[in-house]
Amino acid sequence: MTHTLNQPRNSTKSSSFRVDLQGLRALAVLLVMCYHIWFSKVSGGVDIFLMLSAFFLTSSTARRISRGERPPLITGWLHRFSRLIPQAAVVIVSVVVAAWIILPSTRWLELIDQSKASLFYQQNWYLANHQVDYYAFNTSSASPLQHFWSLSVQGQIFILWPVVLAFSVLIWKLFFSRFNFAWVAGAFFSAVFIGSLAFSINITANNQQVAYFHTGARLWEFALGSLLALALPWLSTLPEKIRRIAGWAGMITIVASGAVLDVQGQFPGFMALIPTMAAALIIAAPATRAWANPSGVLSLKPLVKLGDLSYGMYLWHWPMLVFYLEVSGNQKASFLAGTLLIAASIAASWCTTRFVEKPVIAWQNNLAFPHWMPSTGLKAISQIAVVAIGLGIASLSVTAWENNVEHRRALAASQTATDNPGATAPEDWDPAPAALTLPLATELADEWQTPGNPCAGSNNPDDERIMFCEQGGNFDGSPDLVMLGDSHMQHWSAAAAAAMEESGGSWILVFHPGCRYGSDADRDEAECANFQDAAEEYVADLAPKMVLTTASKTVAAPDEYLRSPGEQETIVDHYAEAIQPFLDAGSQVIAMRDTPRYTYSIPECVDSNPSHLEACDGSAHEALAQINPVQEFLAQHDYGQQVVSLDMTGLLCPEGVCKAVIGNVSTYLDDSHLSKTFVLSAKRQFAEAFKKATGWQ
Structure with a gap:
C-alpha cells in the first residue's frame, strides 16, 4: 500500500485502514489551500503530510515484518513512484504549457529548471540553493511549481526510509532478535529524530529560507511519524478518555496553528513540533467513529472523499492560484475567487485521479500473465514502464519548451545591427516586423555590466569592505576616471568605460549594489556604511582626474503623502560632504542624474505587449523632478568647473516620454536598471554628453 498525500485507493476496504486518517489528510490539505489562497501564509498542514507519510510507510512495513516477510526495497520503490508520478507528470505538463502561454519569457529559464527539478524530486534543493523565500508571494516571484518542494522531500524519504527499515531488520535479526522489532527500529528513528531536530533548530535560527526546504531539517518529522507507528500499539492501551481529550486538543491545535504560529520566521525548527504532535494526538485517539472522538468527525464521508483526492488537490491548487493572480493582476484572491479556485482544484484532482491514476493502478494490478511467467517480476516491469512513460512525457514537454528558447536565441543571433540599432536609430527608422526586441527576456542575466577586469596592482583596494572593483584602459599613474556608487552607477559603466578607452584613457569602477554613495539613508546597513x-x-588616495557618481535619487511610486515620484526626486543626502575628499585631492566630480524607475518590469511588459510597446512607456513629468536636483545643488555651491552635471534624461525620455524600447532594444533589464545592450548602443551619445560636461578630450 502506497501511503502519501493521496493514499490509498483500494485500501479503504482493508480492515487495518483508518478512514479517519483520510479525513485528517483532507483537513490538512484544506488548511494548506485556504492559507495559501486567502492569507498568503503557510498553515503547517504540509508538516502533517510529511509525518503521516512516514507513519503509513512504517506501519505497513512493520505489519509485513510481523508476518515474517522481508521489507521491500526495489519493489517498494517502484510501487510508490508508479503511483506518484502519473498525476505529478500531468500537473507538470499542464504548468509547462500554461507558463509557456501565460507567463512572460523573463521567467521561462527558471521554470524550465524548476520543471526538471520537480520531475526528479529535487525541487527542494533547487529552492534552497537559490535562496527562494517561500513566503514572498507575489506574481513577479512565485513559481507555479514551488510547492513541489514538499513532494521532493517526500520522494527522497520514500527512497531512504525503506533502507533504514531494512537495516533495522538486519540489525534486529543479527543481534537483538529476542527483543521486539519496534524497540530496535525505534532506537534508529529516535537517533534520526534527535539529530535532525537539533540540526533543524540550528539552521532555522541561522538561515530559515534554506532550512524550510532542507531535507535534513525535515527528517525528524518523518522520524516522528515512524516512532508513532511503532508506539501506537502501546499508546492504544492508555485510557480512552485521555486519548479522546488529547485528540480534540490536537484537532483544535491543527486548525489554529496557521493563524497563531509564526511559520515564516520559525519553521521548521522546534515550532513545527506543534502541528505534527497535534496530528500525533489525533492518530493516537480512539479510532472508533463515535461523535465523541475526533475520528467521528474525520470519518465523515465528504472528508474521506476529499482525503482520497488530497494528493491531486495539493498538486493543482498552487499553480492555479499563481496563474489566476498573473492573469487577473490581483495581489490576492477574493473570497469568491478563492472559493472557485478550491472548487477547481478539487475538480482537477478528481479528473486526474479518476482518469489517470486509477486506470494506471488498475492496469498494473490486472495485467494477465501466462502461468509460467513470474508475475512479481513482470509487475515490476509494468511499474517501471509507468514511471518511464510519466517521466518521458513530462520531459518531452520541458524539452520542447527549451527548444523554443534555443530557436529564439538563434533567430536573435542572426539579426543584423540594422534590426536592433538601439540609441543609434534614426528618427525615421522602422523595425522589420519579424525582428525580435533585444535583449531577449530569457537572456537578462547577461545584461548586468562589469566591462573590465578585476582591479589589480596598485589599483587593488586590498580592503575587504570593497567587494566589487573593475578596471580597464591604459594606466599611466592615477586613473583618468573612477565610477563610484551603486548599481545605478554600474548600469552606465559600459558606456563610460568605452568613452574612456576610445580616447586612450583609463577607468575604475567601484560599486556596491543597493548602496548609494553619500547617502546616509543607505548607511543604515552596516555593509553599506563600511563600503562608503x-x-x-580608496578613491581619495587614487586622486583620479575625474570621479563619476550618481548625485540624485529617484523613486518608483508615490509616497504616503501622495507625492509623485518626480516630486520626490532629490539630491543624495550629504552629497556635498561625501565628495569633498575628492575635491581636496584635486579630482573633478561629475554629478550624474539618476535614471527613472518603474513600478513594473520593463522586459516583462514588453514581452506581454509586443504590438503595443507604448503601454510600457513612462512619463518623464511623473518620474522626474521638473528641475534637475543636481542643477539646483550646483547653483547653491560655488564649485566652478570642479563639479559638473551629467544628465542623460534626454536619451532615455525623448520629448518627455521615457521609452521602454528604443531602436528595437529594451532600455531596461528590470524595473530600474538599464540593459547592457541599450547602454552599449548609446555609447556615442554618452561620450558626447560626457565630453561636453567635463571638457575631456
Whole structure:
C-alpha cells in the first residue's frame, strides 16, 4: 500500500485502514489551500503530510515484518513512484504549457529548471540553493511549481526510509532478535529524530529560507511519524478518555496553528513540533467513529472523499492560484475567487485521479500473465514502464519548451545591427516586423555590466569592505576616471568605460549594489556604511582626474503623502560632504542624474505587449523632478568647473516620454536598471554628453 498525500485507493476496504486518517489528510490539505489562497501564509498542514507519510510507510512495513516477510526495497520503490508520478507528470505538463502561454519569457529559464527539478524530486534543493523565500508571494516571484518542494522531500524519504527499515531488520535479526522489532527500529528513528531536530533548530535560527526546504531539517518529522507507528500499539492501551481529550486538543491545535504560529520566521525548527504532535494526538485517539472522538468527525464521508483526492488537490491548487493572480493582476484572491479556485482544484484532482491514476493502478494490478511467467517480476516491469512513460512525457514537454528558447536565441543571433540599432536609430527608422526586441527576456542575466577586469596592482583596494572593483584602459599613474556608487552607477559603466578607452584613457569602477554613495539613508546597513567609508578613502588616495557618481535619487511610486515620484526626486543626502575628499585631492566630480524607475518590469511588459510597446512607456513629468536636483545643488555651491552635471534624461525620455524600447532594444533589464545592450548602443551619445560636461578630450 502506497501511503502519501493521496493514499490509498483500494485500501479503504482493508480492515487495518483508518478512514479517519483520510479525513485528517483532507483537513490538512484544506488548511494548506485556504492559507495559501486567502492569507498568503503557510498553515503547517504540509508538516502533517510529511509525518503521516512516514507513519503509513512504517506501519505497513512493520505489519509485513510481523508476518515474517522481508521489507521491500526495489519493489517498494517502484510501487510508490508508479503511483506518484502519473498525476505529478500531468500537473507538470499542464504548468509547462500554461507558463509557456501565460507567463512572460523573463521567467521561462527558471521554470524550465524548476520543471526538471520537480520531475526528479529535487525541487527542494533547487529552492534552497537559490535562496527562494517561500513566503514572498507575489506574481513577479512565485513559481507555479514551488510547492513541489514538499513532494521532493517526500520522494527522497520514500527512497531512504525503506533502507533504514531494512537495516533495522538486519540489525534486529543479527543481534537483538529476542527483543521486539519496534524497540530496535525505534532506537534508529529516535537517533534520526534527535539529530535532525537539533540540526533543524540550528539552521532555522541561522538561515530559515534554506532550512524550510532542507531535507535534513525535515527528517525528524518523518522520524516522528515512524516512532508513532511503532508506539501506537502501546499508546492504544492508555485510557480512552485521555486519548479522546488529547485528540480534540490536537484537532483544535491543527486548525489554529496557521493563524497563531509564526511559520515564516520559525519553521521548521522546534515550532513545527506543534502541528505534527497535534496530528500525533489525533492518530493516537480512539479510532472508533463515535461523535465523541475526533475520528467521528474525520470519518465523515465528504472528508474521506476529499482525503482520497488530497494528493491531486495539493498538486493543482498552487499553480492555479499563481496563474489566476498573473492573469487577473490581483495581489490576492477574493473570497469568491478563492472559493472557485478550491472548487477547481478539487475538480482537477478528481479528473486526474479518476482518469489517470486509477486506470494506471488498475492496469498494473490486472495485467494477465501466462502461468509460467513470474508475475512479481513482470509487475515490476509494468511499474517501471509507468514511471518511464510519466517521466518521458513530462520531459518531452520541458524539452520542447527549451527548444523554443534555443530557436529564439538563434533567430536573435542572426539579426543584423540594422534590426536592433538601439540609441543609434534614426528618427525615421522602422523595425522589420519579424525582428525580435533585444535583449531577449530569457537572456537578462547577461545584461548586468562589469566591462573590465578585476582591479589589480596598485589599483587593488586590498580592503575587504570593497567587494566589487573593475578596471580597464591604459594606466599611466592615477586613473583618468573612477565610477563610484551603486548599481545605478554600474548600469552606465559600459558606456563610460568605452568613452574612456576610445580616447586612450583609463577607468575604475567601484560599486556596491543597493548602496548609494553619500547617502546616509543607505548607511543604515552596516555593509553599506563600511563600503562608503572604504570607498571614500580608496578613491581619495587614487586622486583620479575625474570621479563619476550618481548625485540624485529617484523613486518608483508615490509616497504616503501622495507625492509623485518626480516630486520626490532629490539630491543624495550629504552629497556635498561625501565628495569633498575628492575635491581636496584635486579630482573633478561629475554629478550624474539618476535614471527613472518603474513600478513594473520593463522586459516583462514588453514581452506581454509586443504590438503595443507604448503601454510600457513612462512619463518623464511623473518620474522626474521638473528641475534637475543636481542643477539646483550646483547653483547653491560655488564649485566652478570642479563639479559638473551629467544628465542623460534626454536619451532615455525623448520629448518627455521615457521609452521602454528604443531602436528595437529594451532600455531596461528590470524595473530600474538599464540593459547592457541599450547602454552599449548609446555609447556615442554618452561620450558626447560626457565630453561636453567635463571638457575631456
